[in-house]
Amino acid sequence: MTDPNLYLTLATTALAGLAMLTFAALTGWRGWLQLKTQELHGHGDLPLQQTMPNASARIEIADLKERIRKLEAIAAGVDL
Known part of the structure; x- marks a missing residue:
């Protein structure tokens, strides 16, 4: 269990997973902010x-x- 490649692979995988989660959360946050901005300015697309x-x-x-x-x-x- 002292193989450095195993630790490097686990660390890289964890970092990639964290990056994906961060990107998804940031995308959701920006979408939510855009929605609230549209609500405040009254630019909602009403039928x-x-x-x-x-x-x-x-x-x-x-x-x-x-x-x-x-x-x-x-x-x-x-x-x-």
């Missing part, structure tokens, strides 16, 4: 459906606005 309200939502908002106008008119004492 078009989430950015544009659909027709039923717009109709509902218009209906609510009309109800508010009627309630304000009632509160002001205006006859409709």
